[in-house]
Amino acid sequence: MGDDNVNLPPGFRFYPTDQELVVHFLYRKAARLPCHPDFIPDLNMDKFDPWDLEGKALAGDNQWYFFSRRSESHTSPSGYWKSMGADEPVSCDNNLVGVKKSLVFHIGEHPVGTKTNWVMDEYHLLEGATSSRSSRRGGTRKSASREWVLCRVYDRSNGGGDSGGFYDDGAELSCLDEVFLSLDDLDEISLPN
Amino acid sequence: MSSLSVNGQARVPPGFRFHPTEEELLNYYLRKKVACEKIDLDVIRDVDLNKLEPWDIQEKCRIGSTPQNDWYFFSHKDKKYPTGTRTNRATAAGFWKATGRDKVIYTNFKRIGMRKTLVFYKGRAPHGQKSDWIMHEYRLEDHSADQINSQSNIGAAGGVESAQEDGWVVCRVFKKKNHHKAIDSPNNSSSVTSGDVMNGGAGQMVQYSSTSNGGDGALDQILQYMGRTCKQEKEPSSNKGLRFDGREMLADTSTTTAHERFMQLPPLESPCSTVVVPPAGSIQHGGRYAAPDHVQIGHYSENINIINPLSIPYGSDDQAAGTHHQHHLHHHHLGDWATLDRLVASHLNGGEEAAETSKQLASCFNGDPSFSSFCSAASDSEIPFPSHLIRSSINNHNDELADLWTFARPASSSSDHFPSCTTQTPLPN
Numbered sequence: 001m002g003d004d005n006v007n008l009p010p011g012f013r014f015y016p017t018d019q020e021l022v023v024h025f026l027y028r029k030a031a032r033l034p035c036h037p038d039f040i041p042d043l044n045m046d047k048f049d050p051w052d053l054e055g056k057a058l059a060g061d062n063q064w065y066f067f068s069r070r071s072e073s074h075t076s077p078s079g080y081w082k083s084m085g086a087d088e089p090v091s092c093d094n095n096l097v098g099v100k101k102s103l104v105f106h107i108g109e110h111p112v113g114t115k116t117n118w119v120m121d122e123y124h125l126l127e128g129a130t131s132s133r134s135s136r137r138g139g140t141r142k143s144a145s146r147e148w149v150l151c152r153v154y155d156r157s158n159g160g161g162d163s164g165g166f167y168d169d170g171a172e173l174s175c176l177d178e179v180f181l182s183l184d185d186l187d188e189i190s191l192p193n
Numbered sequence: 194m195s196s197l198s199v200n201g202q203a204r205v206p207p208g209f210r211f212h213p214t215e216e217e218l219l220n221y222y223l224r225k226k227v228a229c230e231k232i233d234l235d236v237i238r239d240v241d242l243n244k245l246e247p248w249d250i251q252e253k254c255r256i257g258s259t260p261q262n263d264w265y266f267f268s269h270k271d272k273k274y275p276t277g278t279r280t281n282r283a284t285a286a287g288f289w290k291a292t293g294r295d296k297v298i299y300t301n302f303k304r305i306g307m308r309k310t311l312v313f314y315k316g317r318a319p320h321g322q323k324s325d326w327i328m329h330e331y332r333l334e335d336h337s338a339d340q341i342n343s344q345s346n347i348g349a350a351g352g353v354e355s356a357q358e359d360g361w362v363v364c365r366v367f368k369k370k371n372h373h374k375a376i377d378s379p380n381n382s383s384s385v386t387s388g389d390v391m392n393g394g395a396g397q398m399v400q401y402s403s404t405s406n407g408g409d410g411a412l413d414q415i416l417q418y419m420g421r422t423c424k425q426e427k428e429p430s431s432n433k434g435l436r437f438d439g440r441e442m443l444a445d446t447s448t449t450t451a452h453e454r455f456m457q458l459p460p461l462e463s464p465c466s467t468v469v470v471p472p473a474g475s476i477q478h479g480g481r482y483a484a485p486d487h488v489q490i491g492h493y494s495e496n497i498n499i500i501n502p503l504s505i506p507y508g509s510d511d512q513a514a515g516t517h518h519q520h521h522l523h524h525h526h527l528g529d530w531a532t533l534d535r536l537v538a539s540h541l542n543g544g545e546e547a548a549e550t551s552k553q554l555a556s557c558f559n560g561d562p563s564f565s566s567f568c569s570a571a572s573d574s575e576i577p578f579p580s581h582l583i584r585s586s587i588n589n590h591n592d593e594l595a596d597l598w599t600f601a602r603p604a605s606s607s608s609d610h611f612p613s614c615t616t617q618t619p620l621p622n
Contacts, residue, residue, distance in 0.1 A: 009233040010221045011213025012205065017260065024207035037206055173327060173369055177310055180293035184312070185323070 014060035018090045021065075021123050022098035026150040029067055030125055040150070042067045049078045050105050050118040050153050063154040070124075070149050079107040081120055090123065099124050117157040123150040205257040211236055211265065215298045218265075218331050219306040223363045226267050227333065237363060240266035246286050247313045247326035250366050263367035268330075270362055287315040289328055298331070306333045325369040332362045 016025070028035045040058045045068040048056065057064035074081040081103035090098040101122045106113030127146060173181070205211070213222065225232050236256055245253060254264035273281035282289035289311040296308045311328040314321025 008205065008209060009236065010217040011211050011236070012209045013212050014208050015210040015212060016208030020208050020259075173310075177293050180310075181312060181323075184290070184292050 014058065014065070016065075018088075018100055018123070019092050019097070021150050021152070022090045022125065023092050026067075026098065026123050026125055026148060029150070030148045040065050040067055044068060045081075045120075045151060046071050046073065046075055047077070049076050050116075050120070050155070053153055057151075057153070062158050063152055065150070065152050067148055068151055070147055074103065075110065076105075079105055079113050079116075080110045082106050082111075082113075082115075084119075096126060098126055117155050119154055119156050121152040123152075205259060207259070210259060210261070211256045212263075213265070215308065215331065216300045216305065218363050218365070219298060219333060220300065223267075223306070223331060223333055223361065226361050226363070237265045237267055240268055240364075242268045242282060242289070242364075243271060243284055246284050247324070247328075247366060254366075263365050265363065265365050268362050268364055270360060282311065283317075287313055287321055287324070288318055289313055290318070290321070304334055306331055327367055327369050329365045330362050331364070332360065 025035065025040055027033075029040075041056065043053075043056060043066040045066070050064075053064040053066070057066040059065075082105075084102045084104045088100040088102075089096050090100055101124065103120045103122060105116045105118035105120065107116055108114055125146070125148075222232060222237055226237075238254055240250070240253060250264050250266065251261070254266050255261065270280045273279040290313075291309055291311050293310050296310075297304050298306045298308055309330040309332070311330060313324045313326035313328070315324055316322050
């Protein structure tokens, strides 16, 4: 999936920002607007364990993306998702458009499961965010905007996550480069020869 | 294929970034460029590096309307002097200066090119002011950089280099983030234990482990950096080639100005005490971790050897080797860093002693081809490099580097050289 669907030359990867996820994808999904290219699949998050997403969700650099109906239970066949930390606002041009909730996967029975490295970022639209448009399309207004969430799942021990893929592979200085860089500073302190 | 038909203008669907791997940059983009083949979507533009300031690159090399953290362009290397091989990378406002050592880029164990790291300095050399703008300049494979294995080829290599010198390169420019400083600042470091790094600090973990681009031993690189005299792109200034000649390392550890990590040096202690591993150091090269919070120095060599199967072939001799290593740690009690400083200073100032160290050092490395370049560099230097000191300090404080030290060790039988080297070296108390 992913790069194959959209015919881009080598080097293009799906690294959406929070804002893009909410505005370009979740908003259009909830508002039933056409989404081009439409490559993020719908899954029922309650039916899949995180390690089963491969091949089903949109894969992008150790991360998996999918739409899901909002789940109240946040359970899966092998465990449950437990929220972690505070919700993070997602803004666009200084307007609050959504929130990002982070959850950690626990294996076993709620609430005594074992914590794993699987993390899910669950993007929600703010209530009413799509109401003006979808109201014209029928009575699904509020429920539509609240019904869908966009999920990004990754294994944080595997280099996924926010600070993952974007900066690795040489796009950031390695520690060693930093050391060399520092040595260059000393270089400029001219030593008597 | 939906909305992506392109007529000159790159149209990238939302969420997609141009973030090529090094392999893609070299094997797809640069190869096509050199072969004058057409590249779909004109994503990488030609840029005259001498006419473009780094802060203008973002505008010039924008891809679509998506936010970018790095920018790409092709550049044609322009010679500084008609007869020389050096590249002119000066702009109106400053210049790009190479740092570190060129990195070999591999794909499936096959080398496909080289990466040079450059920093932009505002102003004119040698009084430029360092900026946060970094450039990775990729060139297609040239065999000349393989100086370590084939020192005798250096003469020939120079020819290859000059032949390649005025070719196309593909560059990635980005602005250095200062997160290392933020994380390593004294205030933070005390609260961030390695355990935190493992459990909660995924972000930090990624940053540090990103250096672990397998097989590219950091220490190996440092050693080669020391032996930079045989680097293909020679700098004319006299002290350039050997900036790692001991003095600067001394400055590094004692003044703690260089790298923030050195600020967290724990006390040099006797082996029975435990040492808190600084958070950054707790990340092992290759993304593995050391024991979470505390590391017994005495166990250290075991750690190292486990992590690095290449270092010493295990067998009945290994115990001996391990014991040697421990001896080194046990016998040289350095009370604190002040002592270490004095010690280094005595080596640096006392000519005779220094010369002796140099000889010992040289004898340690003799017979080990992989170190010959370093040795020649060391013996040429005015001031020998007190490697045992650096080594002991590195061992204690920086798992990553220590780990790599073992990586740089002779992979074959000469594993005894190191311990004997360090035990012979006179150490005042």
